[in-house]
Amino acid sequence: MNTVEVCFSTELFKCYDPKGKIVVVVDVLRATSVICTMMHNGVKEIIPVKTIEEAKEYKEKGYMVVAERNGEKLDFADFGNSPFLFTKEVVDGKTIVYSTTNGTNAITVGNEADEVVIGAFLNFTALANYLEKQGKDVLILCSGWKGKFCIEDALLAGAISGNLIGSGFFYTKCDSVNASIDMWAIAKDSMDTYIEKIAQKHRLKKLGLDDVIEYCFTHNLTSIIPMFNGLHITPLV
Amino acid sequence: MNTVEVCFSTELFKCYDPKGKIVVVVDVLRATSVICTMMHNGVKEIIPVKTIEEAKEYKEKGYMVVAERNGEKLDFADFGNSPFLFTKEVVDGKTIVYSTTNGTNAITVGNEADEVVIGAFLNFTALANYLEKQGKDVLILCSGWKGKFCIEDALLAGAISGNLIGSGFFYTKCDSVNASIDMWAIAKDSMDTYIEKIAQKHRLKKLGLDDVIEYCFTHNLTSIIPMFNGLHITPLV
Numbered sequence: 001m002n003t004v005e006v007c008f009s010t011e012l013f014k015c016y017d018p019k020g021k022i023v024v025v026v027d028v029l030r031a032t033s034v035i036c037t038m039m040h041n042g043v044k045e046i047i048p049v050k051t052i053e054e055a056k057e058y059k060e061k062g063y064m065v066v067a068e069r070n071g072e073k074l075d076f077a078d079f080g081n082s083p084f085l086f087t088k089e090v091v092d093g094k095t096i097v098y099s100t101t102n103g104t105n106a107i108t109v110g111n112e113a114d115e116v117v118i119g120a121f122l123n124f125t126a127l128a129n130y131l132e133k134q135g136k137d138v139l140i141l142c143s144g145w146k147g148k149f150c151i152e153d154a155l156l157a158g159a160i161s162g163n164l165i166g167s168g169f170f171y172t173k174c175d176s177v178n179a180s181i182d183m184w185a186i187a188k189d190s191m192d193t194y195i196e197k198i199a200q201k202h203r204l205k206k207l208g209l210d211d212v213i214e215y216c217f218t219h220n221l222t223s224i225i226p227m228f229n230g231l232h233i234t235p236l237v
Numbered sequence: 238m239n240t241v242e243v244c245f246s247t248e249l250f251k252c253y254d255p256k257g258k259i260v261v262v263v264d265v266l267r268a269t270s271v272i273c274t275m276m277h278n279g280v281k282e283i284i285p286v287k288t289i290e291e292a293k294e295y296k297e298k299g300y301m302v303v304a305e306r307n308g309e310k311l312d313f314a315d316f317g318n319s320p321f322l323f324t325k326e327v328v329d330g331k332t333i334v335y336s337t338t339n340g341t342n343a344i345t346v347g348n349e350a351d352e353v354v355i356g357a358f359l360n361f362t363a364l365a366n367y368l369e370k371q372g373k374d375v376l377i378l379c380s381g382w383k384g385k386f387c388i389e390d391a392l393l394a395g396a397i398s399g400n401l402i403g404s405g406f407f408y409t410k411c412d413s414v415n416a417s418i419d420m421w422a423i424a425k426d427s428m429d430t431y432i433e434k435i436a437q438k439h440r441l442k443k444l445g446l447d448d449v450i451e452y453c454f455t456h457n458l459t460s461i462i463p464m465f466n467g468l469h470i471t472p473l474v
Binding site: 008009011012014015016145146147148149150151154173174175176178179182183186197198199200202 | 245246248249251252253382383384385386387388391410411412413415416419420423434435436437439
């Protein structure tokens with residue numbers, strides 16, 4: 001039996017021990033949904049960077065740069081953070097440098113883990129099946145919003161961890177897992193109304209960017225599992 | 238209209254702005270339940286201290302000291318952290334120095350707040366009525382367990398914030414509030430079985446200390462609201 005844990009914020013990650021575990025980074029609205037979309041449309045690799053300065057340096061070197069803060073595209077960047085921007089025509093075969101408000105921080109904190117993979121509703125079943133088969137403990141890291149708890153990430157954490165425990169190969173002693181499973185049980189059959197409780201929905205709506213929400217809660221658009229090797233995100237093969 | 242927010246861990250408190258707000262510290266199992274019990278039984282004042290060293294210094298000066306780490310009484314202390322220890326005979330009129338694993342940290346982080354008050358199920362209705370009448374924003378700080386999210390604190394946060402929003406004088410844009418309200422809605426009518434999901438229940442059981450749990454979920458044993466003034470906790474009058 002393996003354990004599953006959920007960490008509700010990058011700011012709490014230091015309270016967990018990622019050694020020997022698979023860390024699953026989730027940022028449903030929108031970073032990990034965007035990464036799954038890019039991978040599905042053939043991106044070669046994604047370089048996640050924490051700071052605006054790093055992203056600018058890559059831009060000056062000629063890289064294609066996606067950079068967003070507080071929901072909005074940064075001036076120097078090629079693209080903002082909507083998954084709809086990253087069609088096959090745009091990303092196929094490309095290297096993309098990627099910096100966002102929350103998600104790229106979360107991806108880069110998991111360096112001591114055995115593996116860091118990227119989770120979204122878009123790759124839900126493929127990811128759940130993969131995690132079940134590895135025989136390793138799983139730690140789901142919710143990106144949150146500027147350190148704060150986010151419902152949308154907890155919902156995905158609940159869906160994944162409930163699936164793992166349901167497989168019979170995982171157990172938990174983690175309150176965040178139990179809370180997430182309950183939240184997903186409440187929300188899953190009424191996402192169209194439940195979504196109104198999510199602060200990030202209202203932040204995106206203010207910016208006219210909430211057209212992505214239904215898409216980001218779509219299950220199984222892709223079977224690709226993006227993996228971060230400490231430098232690049234590439235599809236797990 | 239005033240706002241209500243919930244912070245799930247002392248480690249996340251830096252992500253919130255407590256200025257001008259009433260901070261409600263909760264640590265249901267067990268610190269804030271113990272504090273309400275002491276107040277109900279007539280304690281004169283409680284001095285919360287963060288470190289074991291501080292608690293030892295007070296002991297050497299002749300104070301009555303309650304000190305616990307990881308659930309267990311520290312050797313030098315007069316008492317461990319069960320609310321059942323603090324009868325009227327023991328605490329009436331006394332000054333008690335108090336140091337615990339999580340709760341006393343939470344109490345002492347809220348210094349920039351307008352007020353810091355102590356919440357438990359034991360003083361639920363008195364506290365909710367008080368908060369409704371102050372015309373100030375409320376920030377509920379869950380002590381958590383060594384930085385991690387705890388279900389029992391979220392349940393009380395959900396009960397309090399649901400009550401405040403239900404009064405019509407409060408609203409929220411905080412995901413932690415909405416999640417807590419949902420958790421409390423699931424748990425409240427089946428606490429005897431729901432309690433099994435709570436990691437702290439199992440920690441206390443291992444130590445033979447879980448006899449306090451039913452008591453700590455008892456509503457309205459007292460109408461006292463303990464208040465922390467930066468140095469001491471005394472009953473709000």
